[in-house]
Amino acid sequence: MTVGHALLGLLEAGPRHGYDLKRSYDERFGHDRPLHYGQVYSTLARLLKNGLVEVESEPGAGPERKKYAITDAGVSDVGAWLAQPEKPEPYLQSTLYTKVVLALLTGHDAADVLDTQRAEHLRLMRDLTRRRDGGDLADQLICDHALFHLEADLRWLEVTAARIEQLAAQVRA
Amino acid sequence: MAAEPLLVAENLELSFGSTTALDSASVQVHAGEVLALMGPSGSGKSTLLHCLAGILHPDQGRVTYAGRDLTAMHDNERSALRRSEFGFVFQFGQLVPELTCLENVALPLRLGGAPRRAALRSAAAWLERLEVSDVADKRPGQASGGQGQRVAVARALVTRPRVVFADEPTGALDTLNGERVMQLFVAAARDTGAAVVLVTHEPRVAAYSDHEAVVRDGRVRTREYAR
Structure with missing residues (x-):
């Protein structure tokens, strides 16, 4: 899934809060379609469950205080995704x-x-x-x-x- | 209310032998506007451009420039008009190979009687505007295709024409060079307030126009002059 891989890729640069992550995604890839917070957090939850990210909590942290970091598995997942060609869309509108x-x-x-x-x-x-x-x-x-x-x-x-x-x-x- | 169009073709008919090149073709362009003539090879788009520019004479119909009937003028009157009010850019720059790029750009001014130094000064400014000052002292053969076309654009604009006719001006260039030529060309033409009639079969080039007219089988299919 593209949003998941994009967020993972952004995390390769260093751990971030969900809010920062959404902002960099929107800046680079959002254009007409910025992410909803709900989508950011549900995607991060899925990445967490799959072991592709981990959480570096700060003291007294609610969900918005969580800092996410990419795991080794996450790094190789991004690598595999980048190596995979996209399906061309050859058909007529x-x-x-x-x-x-x-x-x-x-x-x-x-x-x-x-x-x-x-x-x-x-x-x-x-x-x-x-x-x-x-x-x-x-x-x-x-x-x-x-x-x-x-x-x-x-x-x-x-x-x-x-x-x-x-x-x-x-x-x- | 929209101003009067600068250049109008009405119901042009033109045949070469038994081949109909234009079949009741009508089109118009306003000052400061870029009009793209699009269509497949052999559709008649270049023929239409040549009629608009007074190079070809239609069998029927009328071309009016600034209220003057081009089709009713004498040949030398039309030639004088072409030299003073129109500029031309073709697919291959058609620069004079023996002259430097700077002298090529200065040439139309010299032919119009401008003193040499003033002509060269003006030509240098246009080369700078088109970002090709570095080839000023080179001959066209020593410049790249993209540079050559920018020199050709500078030469077309140096006399400050009111209409620039461009026939596939990027046809021999790759995508990036072609786009740069179009960016600089259209921006410079807009600055001078010139109208541009642009023949192209490339949609990406036509995207630099304000309007398009599609020529097919000698007829103009699309007329979109919403203003």
């Missing part, structure tokens, strides 16, 4: 494909569907380009990733638009 086929089946202009989608994709690409060019290195990496994916979608849109008449003939056959 299915709603768009459905819309194109249905447009062809029902006699709507499928090229309009593609044009509308292209405009929306480009709008987002403009926003991301602005954010990337004005941002720090982390912004650049994140925006570039999104931009390359959107670009791939757009290439699919172009190729589909070029084949729309063939596709129409097949769909209606």
Whole structure:
């Protein structure tokens, strides 16, 4: 699970309180989706149960006073996770494909569907380009990733638009 | 209320022999705006750019620049307009190989009658703006592809044109070099208030535009001029 591994990875730098951990996670990886405290503490509880972290309590400590440290098992778990490639996501955004086929089946202009989608994709690409060019290195990496994916979608849109008449003939056959 | 568009193409028709290159293509661009002409190879996007720039003459339809009918002008009047008001960037910089990069950038000013020292001073400032001062004294052949394109952008902007036409300006560059060229190009053009007409088939390059017009089979599919 990614949040668990991310928190573990952050702990490799040194023991931290749950609150600090959440803050560094949000700063680096949270962007539009900061972690809830509940999620932080339930994830830490699971890591604790699995022996991947341990607690360095401070005197008179409530849960928010606990300092978490990564164990040796935790360090090798992070290493194994980093060594594992992520599953590529090669498949088409299915709603768009459905819309194109249905447009062809029902006699709507499928090229309009593609044009509308292209405009929306480009709008987002403009926003991301602005954010990337004005941002720090982390912004650049994140925006570039999104931009390359959107670009791939757009290439699919172009190729589909070029084949729309063939596709129409097949769909209606 | 939006200002009048600076450059307007209305219902352009153009055929090369039996091949229809433009089929009732219409598009417009406002001052200070970056318009991307997108579309597959052979769609007519470069032909549309050449008509907008007064390089090609459409069989039918009209191109209006700042209220003047480009299609009704005499050739030499149109050439004069191109030299004084338009700038051009192509896929391969088309720099003069025998001149240094600095002299290349100064060239349009010299051709316009500017004194040599003033032209070179202005050219040097533009090279600095495009972050390629280090190749000023080199010949284009000694500069990298990305540097060469930045020199070409400097040359296009040095006369402070009101419209810059760019045909696949990053087409020969890798992603990072292409992006840097686009960043510097668009920022510099915006600073001068020039409109940019950008032909590209790359969405990441088109993402530097304000609007896009998609050309397919000589027609403009998308017209998005919400302002």
